[in-house]
Amino acid sequence: VIQLFTVFLVATGTIERWWIIPLAVLVSLYALFADLPSATLYFIRAVPIFVAIPLTSYFDNFNLWRIFSGLVFLRWFFDYRAELIDKLRSALARPKAIFKKYPLLVCFAGFILASILSLIGADLFIGLKRLIFILNLSLIAPVIFTLIRDQKLSLPLVFKNIIYAGVIVMAVGVIQLISAYLVDFWTFMEYWARMVQYGFYGFEWSGIAYTSNTWFAYLSDQLSLRVFSTLPDSHSFPVVLLFVLPALFAMAVYPVLQKLGSNLTLKRLYLTRGNLLMLLIPSAYLLLILSGTRGIWLASLAPLVIAPFALRFLKSHDNKNIFKYLISFWLLFFMLFTVAWPIFSSNQFQIAKSEGDELFKKRIRSILDLGETSNLGRILIWKETVRSIGQNPLFGVGIGNFPVILGQGQDTSRAGSSAHNLYLHIAAETGLLGLIFALGALLLVLWGGWVVFRDSSDYRAKLYGLAWFLYFLWILAYLMTDAVLFDERAFLMFVINASIIWALKKEVSTAAVPTS
Secondary structure, three states: OHHHHHHHHHHOOOOOHHHHHHHHHHHHHHHHHOOHHHHHHHHHHHHHHOOEEOOOOOOOOEEHHHHHHHHHHHHHHHHHHHHHHHHHHHHHHOHHHHHHHOHHHHHHHHHHHHHHHOOOOOOHHHHHHHHHHHHHHHOHHHHHHHHHHOOOOOHHHHHHHHHHHHHHHHHHHHHHHHHHHHOOHHHHHHHHHHHHHHHHHOHHHHHHHHHHOOOEEEEOOEEEEOOOOOOOOOOHHHHHHHHHHHHHHHHHHHHHHHHHOOOOOHHHHHHOOOOHHHHHHHHHHHHHHHOOOHHHHHHOHHHHHHHHHHHHOOOOHHHHHHHHHHHOHHHHHHHOHHHHHHHHHOOEOOEOOOOHHHHHHHHHHHHHOOOOHHHHHHHHHHHHHHHHHHHOOOOOOOOOOHHHHHOOOHHHHOOOOOOOOHHHHHHHHHHHHHHHHHHHHHHHHHHHHHHHHHHOOOHHHHHHHHHHHHHHHHHHHHOOOOOHHHOHHHHHHHHHHHHHHHHHHHHHHHHHOOOO
8 A cells, every 4th residue: 555655646746756766665574574475465465566776867667567576476385395305316316207207397497598598699788688588577477486386375365466466557547548649649658758757757768668669549630548557568568468467357256156156057157257357358348449559459469360270179068158158258348449449539638530430441452452651661670670680590589689789788678679579589599499498488378278277176276267368368479579678667577477377277287187
């Protein structure tokens, strides 16, 4: 509550930004002295409101989550050091069994190794900064995994805290949308870029946000807001929402399955009422649409394409109906475009739109228009990236060094210089070896969701596993047009969810092994 209140006051300009420093001290003390499960839950729900600490006027973008995750990790390490040493000895004694026992860890370690090798001949300082950043983002993973595995964190509590984070993001998104109807364009930019983004991300990003104008959809002199909430842009915002939805479905739909028990017919599923959390699902869908991110709209088709094939692999009648029930929510998503249409087409920033309807239609049509400016730019970047991969297939140009492919300065990486395709971006920076390990990790986590859904006897875990499988498919498809997973909050939400899935997968896999 103290952090939320302080961040709100800083974001509104009520108090000076230096108040973040005593807040950082207070939050760090909590990370050190609260019990480990409580500190971990705090981290999960605070992801949207971790802010940059103004250490000096030249170094004001070091985020609070980096300190908090480091402290929680150190506490976890000392608590579990005996187990870690024992597992290390066991792994060294039987190195061939490492991949079978720890495939996800092997893929992550392989990616880190490929990233280190990619720094041969690259900008070492930039590369090491990027590598440390990724490691820092990943520190919370073993903490969440072991706490869930050892049943020190209950699933309902973890899911509730993910939902709390989602509600914060959604609430700010709604406030942001309302503000577009109350103030003019320049007042909006002054507040959200010069004040809110400055408070959250520091001076450098505030300037980038103010000048880049990526928060709007344009048609001639007409524009509409693309909702971004507390996130840096309207690309990371919908991805964070998609990462929240599995936990939301697990908590919202669980009462339905609990009431029905066995023999889950589709008719009974549709006629049984869930809880009030169900209302957040269409709200999240609408905000996904209002982000105006065309790649997100198009990528929503990926789970629908996979669904008929996935159903063939399900033997349980109940599992098939649960799958059909959750995939039917896509119809609600598409129906909400009719609600988004008048919002997107209405007058905003005190500017009348003579062609409001045309703005929304044009944005939808432009998804497949290869001649559209944004799409054309992406295609040119993809071509340059593929050319670079061909020239540097083994080690890439170096992790964090992507701007050199486009002949840009290293300072443009913070402004969003990327391949606009996660897979091409990874291959270009770390080589094909890095891409293989990264794809291995992503697919293992995706498969983990399917296994949890298929094999778990816990309805809450089952729902979460299926929702993760469907919505992570959506995200993976979107990442063919964006490298936004490397945004710190999107990556943190990925790590949190991946850790939960892997802990649940281990639980169902262990339960499936017969004991003598």
